[in-house]
Amino acid sequence: MTDRSRKLLIIDDDTLVRQSVATYLEDSGFEVIQVADGSSGVRAIAENLPDLVITDLRMPDLDGLQVLQQLHEQLPDLPVIVISGAGVMSDVVTALRLGARDYLIKPIMDMEMLVHSVRKALDHSDLILQNQRYRDKLEQANRGLREHLRILERDQLAGRQVQRRLMPTRLHTHDGYDVGHYIAPSLYLSGDFVDYAHIKKRYLAFYLADVSGHGASSAFVTIWLKHIVSRMVREEGLFGDADSFERGTDAMLQIINRELNETRLNHHLTFFVGVIDTLTREMRYVVAGHLPMPILVTADGARFLEGFGKPVGIFKNVTWQIYTLQLPEEFSLICFSDGVLEILPQKELLDKEAHLLNLIAQQGQSLESVCDALAIKEIGETPDDIAILTITRGK
Known part of the structure; x- marks a missing residue:
């Protein structure tokens, strides 16, 4: 002026x-x-x-x-x-x-x-x-930001409700298998996802997936994943017969990998996919970049399963080795996403895995006892999503 x-x-x-x-x-x-x-x-x-x-x-x-x-x-x-x-x-x-x-x-x-x-x-x-x-402009911008945050929070809460509805309920089979899960998201929405089903009252199929990243985009991929796997089970008979039991775990990941690369969702996933023939107690499974490996607890003690494989959604034309395991009459199989490693006090990965194995061997065989052993429900904010999937029989 x-x-x-x-x-x-x-x-x-x-x-x-x-x-x-x-x-x-x-x-x-x-x-x-x-x-x-x-x-x-x-x-x-x-x-x-x-x-x-x-x-x-x-x-x-x-x-x-x-x-x-x-x-x-x-x-x-x-x-x-x-x-x-x-x-x-x-x-x-x-x-x-x-x-x-x-x-x-x-x-x-x-x-x-x-x-x-x-x-x-x-x-x-x-x-x-x-x-x-x-200051007036800043306050106006802050009011707008607070309103946007309220809208985003409402959207996130709505998305969380949708995601929860897609999660399976606890499963008890007539032949003694008990399957449950627990997910602790680091944000409103989780990039971890679990699903399982008792198909034709014989084949108990399950997976634990961890989508790269956090928040809404990762949660969207879990919804897409639920849809595509349900389609494979419903329309293509995945895990519906002896042939699919033998080869279905690898076939499932190949289809997901191909569609991820074609749709370019800009996310990759780690997986543990398994299927149990509940009549013979034979389990077949594949590993796709998943850590930590699932823990099997039997009368002989607790151990990590063996396995290795590339993540899903990065490489084209990938196949995954199918591992076979004969389960005893009584066992507990506990699967974790890698977020569980973030809440363990040790610094090195091998030390974290040893601590987790010892903790599960002593205290954790059911879903409830695993959550109690890790005090997972008492943790406030977690640095990463945490998913737990348990399958028990005779425990």
Whole structure:
């Protein structure tokens, strides 16, 4: 803003001083209004809304300090410069305490000093106004952000409800198999997913998947995964007969891998996929970049299953080795996503795995005892999603 667009008000009962100051300021480019007393000054402020006030202290009727007091209460951001011939220190202190930006002593020998004081006070006033505008814009942006966050939270909660509805319920088969799961998401939505089904009352198929990344995009992939696996079971007879039991785990991952690469969802998955023939207790499984390996607990103790394979969704034309295991009549199979490693106190991976194996061997054979052993339900925020899948028989 230029000096010529700035409006100044001078309040002084000394006509000679008032006119000389007004003339010099007008020559310096300011628009100037003059009044001769404090009461007229207060009215002129209300009528003309000046950018700055210059006032004398010693005036009849309403003096400069009383004008300052009113402005301090009603227009605290309006800059005021005091000029006075009294020069009493107590007046100076009071004027500055009431918000005066400067205090000049009459007679003003160098008018440029007054012009400098005026411009400095106006610049300070501009800075305050600019900061207020920034604060207003910031508050408006913050209100918008809070509203967006509320909408996002509602969407996330809705997505979480959808995801939970897609999760399987606890499964008890007539031949003694008990299957359950627990998922602790690091955010509202989880990138970990489990599913299982007792197909044709013989083949117990299950998987635990961990989608790369976190949040809504990873959760979307889990919904897509649920759909594609359900389609394979429903329409293509996955795990519905002896042939699919033998080869289905690898076939399932090949189809998911191909569709992931074709759809370019920009996510990859780690998997543990298994199927148990509940009549013979033979289990076939594949491993796709999954850590830690599932733990098998039997009467002989606890051990990690063997297995290795590439993650799903990175490489094309991949096959996965199918591993075979004969299960005893009584056993517990516990599968974890890699988020469980993040809550263990050890630093090295091998130490974490050894601690987890020992913990499960001593305390964890059912879903409830595993959760208790890890105190997983007592943990607040977790650095990564944690999924647990348990399959037990005779325990």
